Amino acid sequence: MITETKKRDVALVVDDSPETLRLLTDALDGAGMTVMVAMDGAAAMRIVDQITPDIILLDAVMPGMDGFETCRRLKRDAGLSNVPVIFMTGLAETEHIVSGLEAGGVDYVTKPIVIEEMLARIRVHLANARLTQSARAALDVSGRFLLAVSRQGKIVWATPQAQKLLSENLAAGSDDEFVLPEPMLQWLEQTQKGAAGSKAPAAASFPENEQLRLQYMGKLAPNEFLLRLAKDQGGDTPAEFSSELGLTTREGEVLSWLSKGKTNRDIAQILGLSPRTVDKHLEQIYAKLGVENRTAAAAIATSTGRRNS
Numbered sequence: 001m002i003t004e005t006k007k008r009d010v011a012l013v014v015d016d017s018p019e020t021l022r023l024l025t026d027a028l029d030g031a032g033m034t035v036m037v038a039m040d041g042a043a044a045m046r047i048v049d050q051i052t053p054d055i056i057l058l059d060a061v062m063p064g065m066d067g068f069e070t071c072r073r074l075k076r077d078a079g080l081s082n083v084p085v086i087f088m089t090g091l092a093e094t095e096h097i098v099s100g101l102e103a104g105g106v107d108y109v110t111k112p113i114v115i116e117e118m119l120a121r122i123r124v125h126l127a128n129a130r131l132t133q134s135a136r137a138a139l140d141v142s143g144r145f146l147l148a149v150s151r152q153g154k155i156v157w158a159t160p161q162a163q164k165l166l167s168e169n170l171a172a173g174s175d176d177e178f179v180l181p182e183p184m185l186q187w188l189e190q191t192q193k194g195a196a197g198s199k200a201p202a203a204a205s206f207p208e209n210e211q212l213r214l215q216y217m218g219k220l221a222p223n224e225f226l227l228r229l230a231k232d233q234g235g236d237t238p239a240e241f242s243s244e245l246g247l248t249t250r251e252g253e254v255l256s257w258l259s260k261g262k263t264n265r266d267i268a269q270i271l272g273l274s275p276r277t278v279d280k281h282l283e284q285i286y287a288k289l290g291v292e293n294r295t296a297a298a299a300i301a302t303s304t305g306r307r308n309s
Contacts, residue, residue, distance in 0.1 A: 008034045012053040014044045016062045027115045041070030060089035068103040075104040081156045084125040101222050145229035153180035191216045254281045259301035
């Protein structure tokens with residue numbers, strides 16, 4: 001009978017205190033983990049260049065590069081974006097806890113460290129990380145057009161189908177990473193402020209391909225947002241609006257929704273545009289149709305739709 005050897009989880013402990021390193025190394029080794037240690041942020045960066053840990057325990061206050069900056073740099077590496085980071089420090093003020101979470105940490109423990117509590121937290125975060133990896137693997141297989149981005153617009157991960165569309169519609173930056181264009185970053189920021197009462201469009205179109213849109217699906221982590229790519233098939237927009245009336249595809253969409261009684265704000269939200277952009281499209285539509293208001297434009301749209309139905 002062949003027995004399968006269980007893979008040992010790898011923990012990276014970063015702390016400038018030899019006593020803390022010894023304490024955690026003994027405890028984690030006793031819990032069946034492989035332990036790597038670093039006494040500063042630079043050493044931690046060198047280690048992760050060689051091996052990807054399953055979890056990182058990071059001292060917040062260290063000479064030179066502190067734990068917050070170390071975490072931010074670690075999280076810039078796509079291969080480490082999903083590795084849970086637990087901060088350790090004697091600082092318990094709210095501002096330090098917030099700084100740790102904003103830097104990309106998932107948890108925060110204060111010193112002196114209670115080993116039983118630390119091990120319990122590690123088990124929870126390792127389990128959560130595995131669930132996340134399994135979910136993403138399932139999404140890859142199911143063919144969903146999903147991706148996650150950081151607050152700065154960098155693509156953290158994407159399903160293969162989404163990756164293909166992104167490579168066709170986004171230019172890679174100097175570090176070969178795909179980054180969302182500025183209008184989409186503004187839309188993402190607006191969406192995040194939605195909870196505070198600021199209404200953002202439901203989707204955002206790519207500047208170079210208005211038929212390809214991003215839809216906001218939710219927040220995965222303090223600096224990770226889930227988005228879905230959607231291709232506009234134009235199913236709700238009569239093509240004859242564009243061809244017969246001499247309108248662009250986008251103008252045809254705006255006129256289609258206007259003819260269905262939607263307000264400018266409704267149209268903006270449906271099409272992922274700003275209300276100002278919808279106003280500009282309507283100005284062009286009125287000029288091309290030779291009318292002065294939305295009622296007359298809607299009447300022409302309705303008449304065109306009847307003729308072609």
